[in-house]
Amino acid sequence: DGGITQSPKYLFRKEGQNVTLSCEQNLNHDAMYWYRQDPGQGLRLIYYSQIVNDFQKGDIAEGYSVSREKKESFPLTVTSAQKNPTAFYLCASSTQGSRNIQYFGAGTRLSVL
Amino acid sequence: KQEVTQIPAALSVPEGENLVLNCSFTDSAIYNLQWFRQDPGKGLTSLLLIQSSQREQTSGRLNASLDKSSGRSTLYIAASQPGDSATYLCAVGARETSGSRLTFGEGTQLTVNP
Numbered sequence: 001d002g003g004i005t006q007s008p009k010y011l012f013r014k015e016g017q018n019v020t021l022s023c024e025q026n027l028n029h030d031a032m033y034w035y036r037q038d039p040g041q042g043l044r045l046i047y048y049s050q051i052v053n054d055f056q057k058g059d060i061a062e063g064y065s066v067s068r069e070k071k072e073s074f075p076l077t078v079t080s081a082q083k084n085p086t087a088f089y090l091c092a093s094s095t096q097g098s099r100n101i102q103y104f105g106a107g108t109r110l111s112v113l
Numbered sequence: 114k115q116e117v118t119q120i121p122a123a124l125s126v127p128e129g130e131n132l133v134l135n136c137s138f139t140d141s142a143i144y145n146l147q148w149f150r151q152d153p154g155k156g157l158t159s160l161l162l163i164q165s166s167q168r169e170q171t172s173g174r175l176n177a178s179l180d181k182s183s184g185r186s187t188l189y190i191a192a193s194q195p196g197d198s199a200t201y202l203c204a205v206g207a208r209e210t211s212g213s214r215l216t217f218g219e220g221t222q223l224t225v226n227p
Contacts, residue, residue, distance in 0.1 A: 006156075031212060042117070042202060042217035043157075050212035058214070090156055098145050098164045100206070100213060104156035 003027065006091050006105035012113050013078065013085060021076045021108045023091035032074035033092040033102065036060060043090060049074055050096070078110065086112050115140045117205050119218035126193055127226050134188040134221045136203030141181045144206040144213055148177050148188050151200045151220070160201075161188070193225045 004025045013019045025032065031050050035043040045058030049068040063082025068074055074093075078085045089108045094100040116139045126132055136146075145164050149157040161170045161177040163186070169178040176189040190197060200222045204215040 004156075033214070035217075040219070042219040043204075043215075044217075045214055048212065048214055056212070088154075092157075096212070098206075098208075099162065100145070101147065101159045101162050102157075102204075102215065103159065104149075106156045107154070109154075 004091060004093055004103055004105035006089075006108050008108060009106070011108055011110045013110060014113050016080045018077055018079050019110070021078070021089055021091075021110070023074045023076065023105060024072055025074075025093040025103075026072060027093055027103060028071070029093035029103075030071070030096055031094045031100065032068070033094075034058075034064075034066065034074070034076045035090045035092065037088040037090060037107075046076065085110055115143075115205055115207060115216040117203060117216050117218035119201075119203055119221050121221060122219065123222040123224075125224040125226065128193060128195060130193050130225075131189070131191050132193055132223070134190070134201050134203075134223070136186040136188070136218055138184045138186075138205045138216075140205075140207075141184050142207075143181060144208040146177075146179055146186050146206065147204045147215065148175075148186075149202040149204060151202060153200075157202065190223075193223075195225050195227050197225050198223055 033048040034046040047066040049055035091105045092102040148160045163179045174191040200220040
């Protein structure tokens with residue numbers, strides 16, 4: 001099956017803890033993205049990466065970190081510096097160019113204990 | 114900074130009705146515009162992508178138009194069905210030196226009643 005896999009589906013974070021959300025794609029896409037969605041709102045861009053070993057901050061990068069060591073993988077770490085981490089996190093990937101449809105994973109719902 | 118607005122925030126229609134969802138954006142220098150569908154608690158599914166040089170795209174009962182000069186796009190759904198019930202999101206693409214990225218609207222929650 002081709003697509004984007006996010007894990008886990010649900011994640012709980014304790015106070016002061018860092019947690020990592022996994023995103024893997026087998027679509028051979030160069031670009032990958034992380035978004036945050038709060039209830040009743042649209043998506044806000046956290047980080048994005050156009051090629052391996054390179055990534056850019058989006059609109060709400062504070063309290064988050066990423067890595068892009070492999071083309072297929074783009075993990076997101078929610079650090080203890082992120083004071084309001086409860087949200088739905090979505091990963092996406094796309095090709096380059098003006099026909100770059102973004103394909104999304106099923107999401108990870110993060111809650112604070 | 115690009116801002117994307119979708120009107121209405123929610124819409125309820127009877128089955129079979131034709132409907133229009135609206136999207137407006139503040140910066141007309143766009144790369145492309147995409148419409149997505151999101152079911153509750155799920156990821157997004159791409160419906161249509163319009164490149165900046167195009168005026169419209171069609172897929173089945175869906176038709177999306179783009180007017181860059183006025184900063185508007187519409188998604189037309191013909192003969193709506195209960196299965197069309199979902200949140201529809203508009204996203205505007207920008208080309209930057211570091212690549213391309215999307216700015217999303219807050220979505221229109223559509224309910225089609227049998």
